[in-house]
Amino acid sequence: MPSAGLLLQALASGVFLGALYGLIGLGIGLGWGLLRQINLAHFAWVFLSAYITYELKTRLGVDPLISLVVLVPLFAALGMALQAVFARFAITPFNSLLVTFGITVSVEALLQWIWSADFRRMASFYDEHKFRLGSVVVTYSEALTLAMSLAAVGLVWWLLHRTDMGKSVRASAEDPAIATAFGINAKRLAIGLAGLCAALAACAGVCVALTFTLAPSQIFSWVGVVFAVVMIGRLGSALTPLLGGLAIGISESMTQALIAPTWAPLVAFTVLILILLLRRGDE
Numbered sequence: 001m002p003s004a005g006l007l008l009q010a011l012a013s014g015v016f017l018g019a020l021y022g023l024i025g026l027g028i029g030l031g032w033g034l035l036r037q038i039n040l041a042h043f044a045w046v047f048l049s050a051y052i053t054y055e056l057k058t059r060l061g062v063d064p065l066i067s068l069v070v071l072v073p074l075f076a077a078l079g080m081a082l083q084a085v086f087a088r089f090a091i092t093p094f095n096s097l098l099v100t101f102g103i104t105v106s107v108e109a110l111l112q113w114i115w116s117a118d119f120r121r122m123a124s125f126y127d128e129h130k131f132r133l134g135s136v137v138v139t140y141s142e143a144l145t146l147a148m149s150l151a152a153v154g155l156v157w158w159l160l161h162r163t164d165m166g167k168s169v170r171a172s173a174e175d176p177a178i179a180t181a182f183g184i185n186a187k188r189l190a191i192g193l194a195g196l197c198a199a200l201a202a203c204a205g206v207c208v209a210l211t212f213t214l215a216p217s218q219i220f221s222w223v224g225v226v227f228a229v230v231m232i233g234r235l236g237s238a239l240t241p242l243l244g245g246l247a248i249g250i251s252e253s254m255t256q257a258l259i260a261p262t263w264a265p266l267v268a269f270t271v272l273i274l275i276l277l278l279r280r281g282d283e
Contacts, residue, residue, distance in 0.1 A: 005135040010257035011250060012133075016142035018249020019149035020207050022242035024222065025229035026152060027200035033236025034173040035190055036093050040223070041082065041100035042201050044107035045075055047219050049205025051111055054122045054214060064124060064206050065144075071202040079198025083191045104219060111216035121213045141210035148203055149242060156196070157238035169193055173236060225265075228272040247271060 024046060031039045049071050056062035056070075082103075086096060126140040160166035172179040172186040180186055208214070229248055233240025248271055252264040 006257060007254070008134070008136050010253045012136045012138060013142075014250030014253030015246060016138075016146055016211075016249070017253060018246035019146040019242065020204065020211065020245070021226060021229045021249050022245025023145070023149040023152055023200065023204045023207065024226050025233075025241035025245055026149075026156060026238070027197040027204070028226060029230045029233065029235050029237065029241045030156065030193065030200075031197045032230065033234070034169055034193055035083070036173075037086070037096040037100075038093065039100050039197070040097065041103040041107075042197065043219050043222055043226070044100075044104040045078065045198055045201035046205045046208060046222070047111065047214070047216070048107055049075060049202040050209040050212075050214055051115060051205075053206050053209040054120060055115075057122050057124060057209075064122075064126065064210055068203065068206060071206065072199045075202035076195035076199040079201075080191045080195040082198075083194030087187045087190065108216045108219050111219075115214075115216070117216060119213045119215045122209050124210060126210050141207075145207040145211060148207060149245075152200055152203060153238050153242050156200075159196075160238055165189065165192070170236070225268040228268040231272055232275050 024042070028039065028042050031037050031042065052071060053064050053067050056067045057064060085091075086099075091099060124141065126144055129140045130137050131140075131143075132138070158166075160170060168179065168184045169189050171182075172184055172189055176186045212218075225248060229241055229244040232244035232247065248268045251267045251271055255264045255267050
């Protein structure tokens with residue numbers, strides 16, 4: 001049986017991992033719930049942002065937080081441009097899945113071409129420095145990931161529930177035709193929301209670069225667990241992706257500590273199946 005200190009450390013690690021899952025899932029869930037698009041390219045944007053962060057830090061010495069000044073508007077513009085193309089050609093939800101899958105494969109190939117398939121780790125102040133909370137050791141990068149995730153959730157919740165734009169977005173998601181009849185420009189709002197989702201991917205990419213070793217082949221390894229996080233919660237919600245991420249992150253981390261690391265990948269899908277079965281039973 002692991003010691004209490006080890007279990008507390010595993011719990012803390014699960015919280016920080018879950019916060020990252022939630023941050024990635026937030027962008028996926030918003031696009032899926034409010035735009036009716038399953039945007040696999042979100043994972044490509046996360047890793048492209050992570051590699052750009054790595055390059056800026058290792059080549060130019062740019063602090064990862066400072067890189068957000070460039071990455072957030074860059075990826076917001078990228079997301080808006082992609083959504084404009086979808087709107088122009090009236091891409092259906094199923095076709096958006098195929099198109100974004102193709103984009104993700106292309107970005108993976110681009111990353112391999114530029115940075116090769118080798119594993120890369122970014123050395124940074126945030127990963128090298130730590131502080132203690134009792135017996136729990138926390139790196140600055142973990143604390144930064146949690147803070148960024150909480151800030152993103154708070155910002156998205158405020159935008160959706162406390163601004164006219166957010167209320168218009170939710171109205172458009174419910175019934176675009178009626179929203180348009182009331183003078184809401186649904187296409188313009190969709191483009192803005194897609195930009196927000198891509199900006200969230202840029203933030204998540206910085207956290208991935210701070211916390212994980214990078215390899216292009218890892219893009220698709222995140223798909224299953226993040227989709228489980230999104231499905232546990234409510235599509236289009238600001239808060240539930242974080243809660244789902246924390247549930248799976250803590251479950252994975254505690255499984256590694258109590259049983260074996262090889263069992264951790266099964267946790268996300270086991271939790272997902274149980275949640276879906278319980279929901280089905282409540283209907």
